Amino acid sequence: MDYKDYYKVMGVERSATQDEIKRAYRKLARKYHPDVNKEAGSEAKFKELGEAYEVLKDPEKRAAYDQLGSNWRAGQDFQPPPDWGAGFEQRGGMPGNEADFSDFFEALFARSAGGARRAGAGQGGPGAQGMHLRGQDHHAQILIDLEDAYRGATRTLNLRMPEVDAQGHVVTRERTLRVQIPKGVRAGQHIRLAGQGAPGLGEGGAGDLYLEIGFNPHGLYRVEGRDVFIDLPLAPWEAALGAEVNVPTPDGKVALKIPPATGSGRRLRLKGRGIPGATPGDLYVVAQVALPPADTEAARSAYRRLQEDFSSFNPRAALYQGAQS
Template sequence: MKFQDYYKILGVERDAAPADIKTAFRKAARKYHPDINPGAEAEARFKEVNEAYEVLGDPERRAAYDELGRAPPQDGARYQPPPDWSGSFSFSGGGPGEHEAFSDFFEALFRRSTDPGDDMRGVAGADSHARIEIALEDAYRGVEKMLTLRTPVVGPEGSIEVQERSIAVRIPKGVAPGQHIRLPGQGAPAPGQRAAGDLFLEVTFAPHPVYRVDGADLFMDLPVAPWEAALGTQVILPTPAGKVDLRIPKNARTGQKLRLKGKGLPGRPAGDIYATLKIVNPDASTPEARAFFEQMARDLPFDPRARLGG
């Protein structure tokens, strides 16, 4: 995705006062409003201006955006948020609606999933939202993790400071990607004596070196030797729940899927594991290996292109 320099879009300095940012936004919005300046280019600029003000006009988002550094990459350059970004910040409610289309940069940094606590707003302090990343294996057994959140807080005089806090989070067994965990009273504080809001954590899985997650099912590529595929064999397959025996049938082919029922993510019902066979040839760089392959070429009546005709 491309980096968006919101200060440059609004034409203000990085230390601009909130009032100056609002003035710059209004001026730019009038300039590029489709009713005043029709055309695709003006419409695109109008969307950029709105997105910039959505960030810089909100004290929490602006503070988080400024955490990216005082020397950001050139506007429009390819950019990747810090690896801990999605799980290190929490934002209170009042964000843009799901129907508003913003850039990939905004979506990656500030958008949260559909709010599961909309019907609970107004009872206490604002609900907050963040992400927590776990290992695939954690979903099989459950785990307790310490989550450190950085929350932009508006001080009594309008100043912004980023506060850090650590929270113990119990991840239940069988949790799925995209599922939300509610922590009552861990959201934004409320004025007066009212209770704080709730914190909703969206669960994400860290990339796994072997398995790909799709719903409750896991998918993997299983390398097999040519003789294992031809003769059939029994292999030991490491799964997130432990090692299991998997039978490779005779005359197996590359791309063939083998299913381990109920070995996917825990649940009711549990998911499955699908292992896609991939035949891997051994290295034939030694004289012994070459002689072995040459013997097979002479002795086996096998034409892999027989179905092509001709």
Template structure:
């Protein structure tokens, strides 16, 4: 996927105001509009016209622009690009998702960043009610729901807990520039929460109008990458290094899991890649996930004469050919 420099496409500086962006868009959209490009350069003009529209879709919206700016200014247009993990952690936005635009109308770069709309997004965003007349002079409307992503540790998914998170919501200042307003929210993380689940904070969205109720804040849960464990749904996996003699003879290993220590039995003649399942030791739930230790046989180094002699003895005394039957 190629990185797109939306500022370069609109020919504006990164510090441009929203009015500057609007003027640049209007100028370029007139230049590349299909109605005025009917000659041999029509195809190239159409590509530029679409790029300008995509860039404006992002930069004219304070939420999408602020999120895009989180990626930094060190990328160049056309570079191979992958969004950093959790790049939008704590970024607060309104409505059912980052965009209501049709992601198929834009590039894969746009889709990967801004088309993240969960199955609950539209329905949750739809709860914001329109004005309801109380009298001829006054109306009331419920506040809009807000959404953000929070990243928690695997230990919190297992045990739950309460933690404060800092959210960043974009807004325009008096000069028309996008700034980030921070606020802290205290979140009760339920035991057994899993990746992609939403936590609802009632009344923590946008304020209502008149006597309208405030909207809610929906926090999408993501799990922080762990150096030891990896998660699939509620199942948790880890690579477990074992010695050749543990694999051949069997052994008992004291294994640390997120749910506590266990005595894991390694069966005789175990092979690398074998999965040993600990039922119900994954992320809690109904049902709970499983924990899998994936065996990985590690060969000791042969840096001493004695070590090399042991391997030579094994080669002489053991009638074993792992390539038998493969031909050659």
């Protein structure tokens, strides 16, 4: 997937004000509109402009996009980091499915900000006097450690709410919250903080803040739903003959019996050792046979003896049979 430089598409600097972005879009949209410009490629350019403007006109999307940094160049191979948008509050939902956006846009902004209330609720304006409207809900993504999901935790979070200052630049206002992380929470789940959204109008109550949970990358574990996976290195003799080894889990070490003839990639299940819940997940131990280094003459001699003892063994026999069928 290619990185898209939305500022380059719009022909503006990264420091451009919101008004400058709006003026640039209006000028270029008139130039490349398919009803006006019949040249080849104008329609594609017009759609690209629309996508760039969809991001840069919105202070929240723009602030999240800017967090990717200025070192990326248009056309570079790109994958969004797992924490690219963590900590940003959003007011409302994302564009509907009718919009024809690129894979790059979808990878960054396709997450639904579900639960959004009326657009503009909790914001003043002409005719707002005497109205009583509930404040708009806010949404943010937070990252927690996997161990927090096993035990529960109380965490202090710093969230950022993008705003437009008096000069028209996007700035972020930070606030700190003390949040209870419930035991058994899983990635994608939302924690609702009542009254922590936008203030209401008149006697209307404040909106809520919904925190979408994600997990920080872990050095040992991978997570799929409530299931947890860990790669377990095994010595060749442990894999061949069987053994009992200690396996680290987020809940402590567990003794695991390795069956004889365990090959790399084999999954061994520890039932109920995944993320807790009414139906807890499982922890899968994925065997990985690790070879001792042949870095001494004695080690090389041992491998040569092994080669002689297993001269009839061909690890690629199944490949050749498959190629002939």
